[in-house]
Amino acid sequence: MIGQEIIDRFVALLGPKGVVTEPDDIAPWLTDWRGRFHGASPAILQPDSTEKVAAAVTLAGQLGIPLVPQGGNTSMVGGATPPPDGSALILSLRRMNRIHALSPDDNLAICEAGVILATLHDAAEKAGRRFPLSLGAKGSATIGGLISTNAGGTQVLRHGTMRALVEGIEAVLPDGSIFQGLDALKKDNRGYDIKQLLIGAEGTLGIITAASLRLVPAISARAVGWVGVRTPADALALLRLAEARLGDSVEAFEIIADDGLGHVLSHIPGTRCPIETRTPWHVLIEVDHADLSDPGPAERLEDALAQAMDKNLAVDAAIAANDAQASAFWRIRESLSESERAQGPALQFDISVPVARMPTFMIDAAAAAERAFPGTTASSFGHLGDGNVHFHVRAPKGTLDGPNWIATDGQSINAFVHDAVVAVGGSISAEHGIGQMKRAELGRLASPARLHALRAIKAAFDPQGLMNPDKLIPRPEEG
Template sequence: MIGQEIIGRFAALLGPKGVITDPEDIAPWLTDWRGRFHGAAAAILQPSSTQEVAAIVSLAAELRVPLVPQGGNTSMVGGATPPQDGSALILSLRRMNRIRSLSPDDNLAICEAGVILSILHDAAEEVGRRFPLSLGAKGSATIGGLISTNAGGTQVLRHGTMRALVEGLEAVLPDGSILNGLEALKKDNRGYDLKQLLVGAEGTLGIITAAALRLVPAIAARAVAWVGVASPADALALLRLTEARLGDSVEGFEIIADDGLGHVLSHIPGTRCPIETRTPWHVLIEVDHADLSPPSPEERLETALADALTQGIAIDAAIAVNEAQAATFWRLRESLSEAERAQGPALQFDISVPVARMPAFMIDTAAAAERTFPGTTASSFGHLGDGNVHFHVRAPKGSTDGPAWIAADGKAINAFVHDAVAAAGGSISAEHGIGQMKRAELGRLASPARLHALRAIKAAFDPLGLMNPDKLIPRPEEG
């Protein structure tokens, strides 16, 4: 554990508001979002400015104290949880929560790392713009964490991941120097793109303190539809048809297995299937327009779906008649994870494969998992347009001790699913990062070239190994 003398050095830098030492106040921040990883820390450091972050990092380097950066603590892979031995301090960016500027003319927002995503959404809406990234944890996830994990969500098909939305970064590097990169230049050929090294680095290369983020025009009109299809292959055909008819106005395209919908209908009060026909698979489509010029998104989507029904790609379809109904359609999609938890113990995988291979992967890997692990059931849902599959393997019916089942079969199931992902040319992490949970599997499956590059970059930026230790980068024995 880190002693009081060291904590006192940091307290002298930050003042009474800048250091938390009460164990009860620290406790909620020692466990990850899913409750799988638990750590220890003698203090939480809470800087209020980039200069204070730089002072903390410089002192940490002098004292050889590891730092674990933390925002909303919504990591799904233990990426913001400190080590169990108490050897690190938590560096919280939550006090750095200002939107420094918001320009509708430049379509740009400059936000500090501790800004909560939903706060940015509201601020952008007030000036007729929007930040086109949303996810379930938007009420607690922070901008710094979203950048550090290269977060995705339901709008990636049209707008890309966080990596595509970051126009510039301000960060403190492991030696305490400040990288001033908020200029948001469209053309900049000064060598390595340092901001892109920091995006998705999970805090292992430095501390993101602020970002220049791309905004887009507010939605003037939208159409949301629920479509029943026979297979993921038909869903992909429907995606290509709607893209051909509607272009890049297709913002969301989600595919859901019928058993997943059934879990929602069983466990979430007030939900119902939007179409009369229960089909093996379902698709949720959103089309957004930034203006009100005709034809409306409803008219264009209706024409495309009529073609899909005529061609036999779709079985049944319903277009939301108002915003309230559109929200009920999306509620079904957003309730899938909650309904899965209510269904019983399961192993959940955030993975991606090439879009063309996603339909076969969803069918074949589920069937193979059920054959390999008798009694389990497997199914998936996901963002078909970007190849992101949320693949679930549920414990045999009647299982009540989830931890015991995971302890007995979890490692084998993890390896089985990740091997299938690798065989399909995919990634074991689509949008949640590597953190602690997937570090060993990355070491097992990544190519020697990728591992060498990851370790070389880490060593070059952070030679003392103080930035978010034991996250993302596999240990030598892990690959």
């Protein structure tokens, strides 16, 4: 489909280093992060400047060749995997990995799209600042991909998703023109916010080539607490109390079911329950201060938790006495998925609901799923303050062939959970995006007004449909 003659034209444009055609070098980029989607492509384009990205997009437009932009290839929804028929070229941003500027005074970093998240973390730290977004794939995920998927992570409660951290964007639009929006303007009302449209667009409206990102002060002091509570509703009341007492310094607020904690204690060596009483639900809270003023975070957290005990919201509580203990508290939270895998096959959902409805949803949706699919066990944990539920449905005890269980029951469990989410006004994609994996479900569940708007914008920006084809926008037959 894409012959050597075409490849040669891109080589002439981008130079020999700008085009990878060796199959072994291409192979790692044809499969998604979780190994569920497989594609094919005769070449990876890897331009090293915005101008070359623009030239490649222009040529692809002239030739009618689809492009699949790729950063660290860490999509959880097959968002960066090319189509299996080899009809598209991969456009990798990995050579555009310079940090152009990092100003601690202005709390700004200007990065090319291919800068890896961990690299930015390190650079910010060296400058006495912090880039407050982090996630498991930080050693591979790139700034361009994180913006294109409006990534979340563990610090969203205080600092927001990627959308809240992007001050400016440079992008190549599908017609090959360069959108210059890197200047970080706090106030700018010159019509529709193109930047906001490109954030979370999964590369379907153009290719982000650089961004201005907001930095925040480094953490000077932190306190991590573990609180046993009776119900998710009590946990939400505790969050509201913490927000009222501790304001913006609440950096994380995670809710964990006691059965999840049990799995961790059973499967992860060296873990122990941080409090003496085993309560039905647990909360992990972190309070961070940028300065060393008194009272410090531990003292303030202690004060807030004492009040929560007085109000009967907390049954038991512990504050980490040192960094090692704080890490031990966090290790429990971070081991939840791993320990659950040890329990057997499970379907995991990345969903969100309005925060006020999360306590009810956590209990009701789990019970409903267990009733609808006898033998399964459902549970939820997650970022309570963000309304972001990690909802898991585990296969019936004794299920040995996980893939077969998923092939048999997966689709109906999927539909059941998504229906429950939509019923409470939630989102079927909290932070991973739509990609290929949720495209059909978006088509099934989105309102006609939303679908029409998505398609109209896509057609307006990319009339040829060449930008990351078959991602995000439901196919005509899908809704």
